[in-house]
Amino acid sequence: MTDSNEDQRILTVLSWNVNGFNRKRSEVLHHLSLLKADVVFLQETHVGPDSIYSTGSIKIQDLECDYMAAFTVFKGSSRGVAVLFKKNLGCGGFNVNCDEKGRFMIILCQIWGHDFVFINMYNSNDEKIKLKDFTQISTHIPHSAYLVVGGDFNTVMDADFDKTSNLRNRSHTKSFDALRWFLENFSLLDVWRCLYPEVKSFTYFDRKGQSRLDYFFLQSHNLTSVTACNIHKRPMYSDKEEYVSDHAPLSIQIQTNGPKWQFDSCLLEDKACMDHLSSIIKNISQINTKRNEYMWPGVKVRLVCEAIAHPKPSRRSDTIELPQKMDQGGSAFLFLLLFWMLKY
Numbered sequence: 001m002t003d004s005n006e007d008q009r010i011l012t013v014l015s016w017n018v019n020g021f022n023r024k025r026s027e028v029l030h031h032l033s034l035l036k037a038d039v040v041f042l043q044e045t046h047v048g049p050d051s052i053y054s055t056g057s058i059k060i061q062d063l064e065c066d067y068m069a070a071f072t073v074f075k076g077s078s079r080g081v082a083v084l085f086k087k088n089l090g091c092g093g094f095n096v097n098c099d100e101k102g103r104f105m106i107i108l109c110q111i112w113g114h115d116f117v118f119i120n121m122y123n124s125n126d127e128k129i130k131l132k133d134f135t136q137i138s139t140h141i142p143h144s145a146y147l148v149v150g151g152d153f154n155t156v157m158d159a160d161f162d163k164t165s166n167l168r169n170r171s172h173t174k175s176f177d178a179l180r181w182f183l184e185n186f187s188l189l190d191v192w193r194c195l196y197p198e199v200k201s202f203t204y205f206d207r208k209g210q211s212r213l214d215y216f217f218l219q220s221h222n223l224t225s226v227t228a229c230n231i232h233k234r235p236m237y238s239d240k241e242e243y244v245s246d247h248a249p250l251s252i253q254i255q256t257n258g259p260k261w262q263f264d265s266c267l268l269e270d271k272a273c274m275d276h277l278s279s280i281i282k283n284i285s286q287i288n289t290k291r292n293e294y295m296w297p298g299v300k301v302r303l304v305c306e307a308i309a310h311p312k313p314s315r316r317s318d319t320i321e322l323p324q325k326m327d328q329g330g331s332a333f334l335f336l337l338l339f340w341m342l343k344y
Helices: 022-034 131-140 170-185 191-195 220-225 265-269 270-284 293-309 328-342
Strands: 007-017 039-043 058-062 067-072 081-085 094-096 104-111 114-122 146-152 188-190 204-206 209-210 214-219 226-230 250-257
Touching: 007 022, 007 114, 007 146, 007 214, 022 104, 039 067, 039 114, 039 146, 039 226, 067 094, 081 114, 104 209, 131 170, 131 191, 146 220, 146 250, 170 188, 188 191, 188 220, 191 226, 191 293, 214 250, 220 226, 220 250, 220 293, 226 293, 270 293
Parallel strands: 007 039, 114 146
Antiparallel strands: 007 250, 039 081, 058 067, 067 081, 094 104, 104 114, 146 214, 188 214, 204 209, 226 250
């Protein structure tokens, strides 16, 4: 996506476990269009071998809409991932690799003059990915590249915060230990949790409860390129009262070109905006977290995202006098962060 500023470009990447692509293809593509995704990670595509494509191969397909796609070929009833690209992105320099068991795909390419490494994972419960095997690709990733890792990892990052069920699952513990090692080795951050450390929201829904199993991970030095990260509502079929999948889509927006967003000082006169930002800061400052190192950098990005999404203030809007109508400690803290944002 190109912003209204011609020099500013923002890439929207979306991840969604669709639990079978071919049988609900039109519905999936319809919702991808509504969500305006430029690059899409799909999991559980269930694309099996045929007379042309054998198990373990990569199927390149023109979806006859806005997207070109690369599918892993495994079974028609389980696993499988795909990466879709908008045809007008002007991508080049493609290098595509996949797991012969349909659990991940790695794509190196260029978009808008920038190097990207996309890793789409479906970490199936019946046969987990050996994440330590990924160390060999780390030497092939330029420091200037955007490493975007996403997908359905079938584990929660925080057993107390990322699920509603009180049941303990030993396999989740083992999966999380492997995932944590992978994230530390690649200096990757859970983007949604960095931006929303105080929010409970879920991506997977079943009779036992709800869980956050789907993630986007970015390297820490690319966190400030994020302009949005959203867990979307689960799409429903257009012709029946039924959800398309048991997972909700997750998206991230990455600014690659153009000047960084600057805080509009007019927002200081917008009472609704200031109350909203103050509430976010207050709520986050009251939580206990093990992620202190990245919590406040994440909050900074969160405030920028919230301010970008806030309607442009009107000079006739309800204004506030600053700092008299804010408590002294809160106003000082807020203004310190806003000053930081002005220097963003």
